[in-house]
Amino acid sequence: MLESIKQYLSTNVTPGEAGSMFWATIYVLAITIGVSLAVLSMNWLERKILAHMQIRLGPMRVGPHGLLQPIADALKLLIKEDVIPAGADKIVFWIAPVFVMMTAFTTFIVVPFGRTAAVTDMNIGILFMLGVSSLGVLGVIMGGWASNSHYPLMGSLRSGAQMVSYEIAMGLAIISAVLMTSLGATGTGTLSMVGIVQAQADQRTWFVFSMFPLGLAAFVVFAIAMVAETNRAPFDLPEAESELVAGFMTEYSGFRWSLFFLAEYAAMLAVSSIAVTLWLGGWLRPFPNWLSGPAWDLAFSFVPGLTFLGLAAMCFIGTVRMPKILQLRIQTIGLGTFGAVLAAVGLLLLVPGVRERSQDVFWFTAKVAVFMYLYIWYRGTFPRYRFDQLMKVGWKILLPVSLGVLIVTAIVGVRQELWAALTGVTR
C-alpha cells in the first residue's frame, strides 16, 4: 500500500493521464472537500473584509473573531424547514439547485492546481470548463421558472441574457490566450489547461505580460466578463437585492438556497481559476526571470510554509491581545488552537519533499485568492449597473475590444509568416 502511494507520488502526471481510477477518485473527493471548505472560508472572509471596508466588525460572536460563523450558518440552513411554494413546479424546483451546484463543481475536474494536482489533463480542458460552467445558467433559469413567481422569473431572465452576452466576450478573450500558447520555440497551441501553463513556463512569461498590451487587454476583458458571468457586484442584477428582493433565489430557502450559494462561490473560484491558468501562470511561482536560478527556487519553496507560520503568528498575537476576562477564555483558547493548526500546517509545508510538491498548489491558490479579494472589493465599492447599461458594456465595449485583441494577436503571432508571404523574403 505504502509502496504504491510512493510509487504514484514519484510519477509526474495527473491521475487521469496515469489511468488510475483510485487516485482520480481520491482527487475528486479532495477537490470537492477543498472547494467546499474554500467556500466556507470565503463566506467568513467576505463578511469580515466587507465589514472592515464599511467601518464595522462583522461576525464576532460565534468562535474567535466569528471564525465558526460559516459553520453555524451552514448548520442553520441545513435544519431549516424545507419549503416548496404551492404553485411551484416541484420537480424542476428540486432539480435546479442540484444542477447549478453539479455544474459548478464539475468544472474543477480540469483545473490544474499543480502540474500533477489535477484530476485529469483533458486535451480540450478550457473548452470543457467553458461548456460546463455555462450550463449553470440553465439551472438558474430552471429555478426562476419553477418558482412560479414574478421576481425569480425576472431574475432568471436577466441572468440568462447576461450570461449569454458576456460569454461571447469571455470566449474571445480566452481564444486570444490560447493563441499565445502557439508562440515560442516549442509552442504548438493547446486547449489543455496543463498545456497552457506549460506554455507559459516554456516562454518564461505569464500571458498577461506577453505581447504587451494585448495579453493585458484580453485579461482585463476576461476579468470584467467573469464578474458578470458569476452574477457578482456590480453586475449582480439577477439577484439585485434592492430591485428583485433576491432574484432567482427569492423562493428558495434552507438547504436548497445554500446549494445556490455554494454554487455561486464555486463558480467564482472556477472562473478565477481559468483567469489564473490562462494569464497568471497557473501554478508557476512569480518572478521566473528576475529572480531565477536554483537558489531562488529554493527560497520560493519556503514561502508557503512561512505564509502559514505568519498567519499562525497573527493568531497568537490575537490571543495575547484578547481581553483577559472569563467570558472570552474559550474564544482565546479557540484562537490559539486555530493558530496552532496553522502553525502545524506551516511546519509540515517546510518539510523537504512536502515542500517541493506543495508549492504548486500554494501559488495557484494564492493567485485565486487575489481574485476572491477583488470580488469582495468590487462589492464594497461599486453601485449596481442597470440592465440596459450592463448589456451596453457587454456588447458595445467588451465584445469589440476582445474581438480586436483576438485579431491583432493573431496577426502579430503570424507576422513573420505574413511578411514572408507578402514579400517572399524569409527573415
Added chain:
Amino acid sequence: MSNGNYNRPDLLDLDTKQETFLDTTEMVLNMGPQHPSTHGVLRVILKLDGEKVLGTECIIGYLHRGVEKIAENRTYAMFNPYVDRMDYVAAVSNGLGYCEAVEKLLAVEAPARAQYIRVIMTELCRIASHQVWLGTHALDIGALTPVFYAFRDREEILKIFEKYCGARLTTHAFRIGGCIYEIYDGFEQDVKNFCQKFLPKLDEYEELLTTNRIWVARTKGVGVLSAEDCIALGVTGPVLRASGVEWDLRKKQPYEAYSKFQFDIPTGLNGDTYDRYLVRIQEMRQAVRILLQAVESIPAGPIMAKVPKVIKPAPGEVYHSIEAPKGELGYYIVSDGSTQPYRVRVRPPSFVNLQALDKMVRGMLVADVVAVIGTLDIVLGEVDR
C-alpha cells in the same frame, strides 16, 4: 395579501397601451409592501413590458395611524409629541412646524434665543435626514458602503440631540411658545466640532459617488421631472429645486431666525436623479453654513414666550408651513375655541412628492423605479400618517 387589486391591472392608468410584440403580454408586478427598497411599507403595482415600466399605481396606508384624528382628541400641547412620529427621520422639523402653527394661532412669537436654538436643531436635523436619504438611496442603487458612512456621522448629530433633550429620534425638542430646555454647557462647541468634522466627511461621500461612473450612469437622466411638472404636481423641497426652481420657504417666507443668516439655495438644471443628489449634498453644506453662523451668535434672553398654561386659542384657522428636509411641511389647524383643535390637517411633503412617481418612472426600467423612490426621499410614516 388577498387584496383584489393585485389581479386588476385595469386599476392602472392604461393610456400607455402599446401593441404587443411577438405575442408577448404585459406583466403586473406587485412591489411591496414587504420589499427591501420601498422605504417602509409602500406598495407599488408595476405594469411591466419585460423590464420596461408601462405604468405604476401606489397603494399607501399600511402605516396609517390616524394622527390627524388623534389630534382632535388631544389638547394642543398633548398633540405635540405625535407629530414627531410622522417623519421620524426628521422629527425636529415636524415639531417645529406644529409649534409654529399653534404659535401663529395664538399670535405669540418665540423669543430670539429660542428661535436660534430652533434653527440650530432644525438644521442639524436636516443634515441627519439627508444622511439617511443618502445612505438608503445609495443602497437602493447597489452601493453598499455609503450607508454605513452616513449612519456613522449621523450618530454625532443624534448624540447632540440626546444631550440636548434626552431623546435621539423622536425628540419632542420644542414646545408651543419656544423651547423648554436651555442649551447644555458646551452645546455650541459640540455643534462647531460636528461642523468641522462633517465637511471632510461630506467630501468622502462625494468621493464615493459623485464621479463614480456607475453612479452617474444610474442617476443621470433617470426620473426627469420638469419645473412645470413639479409645480403642477405640487412637488416641493429638493426635488423641486433640482428641477431649477429656486423655492425655499426659509428664504421666501422666512420663519424663525432664518432671515438673519447668509445661505444659498442650491438648484439643479435637469431635474434628474443626479441633480437631486447634488442638490441635497449642497443643502448639507448650506446647513453647515447656517449652523456655524447660528452658534456664533445665540442671543441671551428667555427661551419661552408667555403662553397660557391652558392653551385655548380663539376660534379661527391657520395654515403655516416650513421647509422640512423633504419639502414644504404644512399644518392647517382649525380651532373652535376649546382646548382641543377642531381639525388638524398636515400637508406632508413625502405624500405630495410621491405623486410624481408615476410621471417619473414611465418608460424607464424596473431598476429606475427603485432609484426614483429613493431620490424622492419618502418616509412612509409621513405619507400614511
